[in-house]
Amino acid sequence: MECKIFENDAALSAAAADAVCELLEKKPEALLCVAAGHSSLGLFRELVRRFQENKVDFSRAGFAAMDEWAGMNETTPGSCGDFLEKNFLSQVNFPRERVRLVNGKAGDLQAECAAIKENIEASGGFDLIVLGVGMNGHLALNEPGVDFSLSVHTTVLDSVTQQVGTKYFENAPELTGGVTIGIADIAAAKRAILVVNGEKKSKIVKEILDSPVTNRLPATALKDMPHAAFWCDKEAASLLDTGC
Secondary structure, eight states: OEEEEESSHHHHHHHHHHHHHHHHHHOTTOEEEEOOSGGGHHHHHHHHHHHHTTSOOOTTOEEEOOEEETTOOTTSTTSHHHHHHHHTGGGSOOOGGGEEOOOTTOSOHHHHHHHHHHHHHHTTSOSEEEEOBOTTSOBTTBOTTOOTTOOSEEEEOOHHHHHHHGGGOSSOOOOOEEEEOOHHHHHHSSOEEEEEOSGGGHHHHHHHHHSOSBTTBGGGGGGGOTTEEEEEETTTTTTOSSOO
């Protein structure tokens, strides 16, 4: 696993945007997956700016959402799909037939998981996944204790995720479960970058980098992935003794 520390979130977001743009130059039809959450906002702003300046084109690319809260979809204010639409997808030019969001309102969530997996496989797998990390070390909604061998699956939310997740909603709902890509899907991607910013994440960054690989801290799974990178800004790395 590659590890880098950037001067600030702007530099971190620019580097992540470079990774997306370089990929699309080489493979315009690439399948992308970017986390819905505050960690991705800098990246989204940078990609939208570059798109408006004709420096990147998404017209042949695909986008698959990483996760969604159970009982919600992109029509639910504050949901993962809503966040992606408002902050990124509606502002660039992905072909809509190649955008696959997660329907947490589906009557059969197991069938939804199977359909998501089929969509990923039909596109040849993820070319690039840009992840965030939870305060409990989760990746997507792969919570502490998750089976690393799982692909797309339903999940029961850890209490930390339930509490932190309410920040995305004006009237906080009860968050109990979700649908998420699995650690196995991240392992199968051609490239995965974990982006971590802000002092509030400094404790979990240190825990992840100091820990052996364990499902108690799902983000440690990246350590066994040669195609994975752990990128953070100086604030997020502030508790590290000697850098990465």
